[in-house]
Amino acid sequence: MITENLVYGQSIAADWQQELHNSIYKPMQLLELLEIADSPLAAKIAHKQGFRLQVPSAYVARMRKGDPNDPLLRQVLPLLEENRQLQGFSHDPVGDSIVEKAPGLLQKYHGRVLLVTTGACAIHCRYCFRQHYHYSTAKPFAALESIRADTSITEVILSGGDPLSLTDQRLAELAHNIAEIPQIQRLRLHTRLPIVLPTRVNDELLAWLTGTRLQPVIVIHANHANEFDETVNQALMRLVNAGITVLNQSVLLRGVNDNAASLIALSEALFNCRVLPYYLHLLDRVQGAAHFEVSTAIAIELIKEMQIALPGYLVPKLVREIEGMAYKVVIK
Numbered sequence: 001m002i003t004e005n006l007v008y009g010q011s012i013a014a015d016w017q018q019e020l021h022n023s024i025y026k027p028m029q030l031l032e033l034l035e036i037a038d039s040p041l042a043a044k045i046a047h048k049q050g051f052r053l054q055v056p057s058a059y060v061a062r063m064r065k066g067d068p069n070d071p072l073l074r075q076v077l078p079l080l081e082e083n084r085q086l087q088g089f090s091h092d093p094v095g096d097s098i099v100e101k102a103p104g105l106l107q108k109y110h111g112r113v114l115l116v117t118t119g120a121c122a123i124h125c126r127y128c129f130r131q132h133y134h135y136s137t138a139k140p141f142a143a144l145e146s147i148r149a150d151t152s153i154t155e156v157i158l159s160g161g162d163p164l165s166l167t168d169q170r171l172a173e174l175a176h177n178i179a180e181i182p183q184i185q186r187l188r189l190h191t192r193l194p195i196v197l198p199t200r201v202n203d204e205l206l207a208w209l210t211g212t213r214l215q216p217v218i219v220i221h222a223n224h225a226n227e228f229d230e231t232v233n234q235a236l237m238r239l240v241n242a243g244i245t246v247l248n249q250s251v252l253l254r255g256v257n258d259n260a261a262s263l264i265a266l267s268e269a270l271f272n273c274r275v276l277p278y279y280l281h282l283l284d285r286v287q288g289a290a291h292f293e294v295s296t297a298i299a300i301e302l303i304k305e306m307q308i309a310l311p312g313y314l315v316p317k318l319v320r321e322i323e324g325m326a327y328k329v330v331i332k
């Protein structure tokens with residue numbers, strides 16, 4: 001019996017919703033599954049109330065057993081280090097609150113708006129810059145009126161949270177309403193679900209996404225080559241084969257992907273599914289994520305090493321989001 005899935009607005013659970021419901025929420029349970037419950041890592045865990053551990057089993061299955069430094073585990077395990085208060089790390093590092101046009105509608109850049117569709121995610125990434133965002137105020141359908149009123153907007157980006165944690169029924173309705181706004185040409189989704197819960201890429205999703213007049217673009221979010229397995233590859237290939245442009249953005253994270261070999265392997269894993277790397281983000285300085293920060297100088301070196309090893313189209317743009325800038329700033 002699945003009762004919680006009422007939150008996703010549907011009483012009959014799809015397979016992916018069932019899987020989501022069976023996610024891991026207890027840090028010690030996760031360490032036990034990975035056979036590292038007696039490692040020193042256990043003493044470093046933060047037991048959180050708010051932005052707690054959340055990770056689907058399908059993602060846990062790709063973590064290496066017996067390795068406290070596993071790059072996937074590091075992305076999700078809440079550590080006591082998160083409680084450190086550091087100068088320069090804030091609750092809203094990219095200035096979301098000052099660019100709100102309507103509740104949940106953010107516009108920073110010309111021609112495109114970002115619609116916060118939900119606060120829910122399938123996974124809680126410890127470095128997430130929106131971990132302190134006030135989601136309860138987001139009203140995606142109400143925001144459409146202010147999109148309609150601005151004829152300079154040609155692209156709507158569904159973000160969150162993770163937009164694919166909503167049901168296909170609701171998303172189809174949203175896509176339909178967006179397609180009715182004449183100036184909109186592209187519908188973009190920023191989602192981590194094809195990586196962390198690949199069963200989310202189902203027939204219903206492909207139907208509404210390819211069934212509008214809008215050009216679909218999906219920006220996935222993978223940080224490490226170990227995040228790919230056969231199920232993920234197949235999910236990504238389904239999107240690509242349906243004619244959807246699929247790009248990837250990553251965050252450069254200390255202890256996860258801050259070496260050239262990892263980043264090169266990630267680009268290769270992406271292109272293996274015909275996904276192109278788009279952005280490699282420097283960490284947004286959000287309260288609780290300081291232990292993931294990699295210096296700009298090291299980041300530039302890593303990009304140089306990628307340029308030596310890879311064709312240009314497999315080298316992502318290294319970017320930093322700077323409040324008040326008209327685009328994401330490329331670091332060279």
Ligand SMILES: *Cc1c(COP(=O)(O)O)cnc(C)c1O
Nearest residue numbers: 106107108109112113114157328
């Ligand atoms: C990142 C971001 C976008 C998208 O920027 P692109 O450079 O087009 O990928 C749009 N709106 C907001 C608020 C963003 O943070």
Ligand code: SF4
Nearest residue numbers: 121124125128161192
């Ligand atoms: S999936 Fe995206 S929005 Fe959700 S916690 Fe991870 S980084 Fe943040």
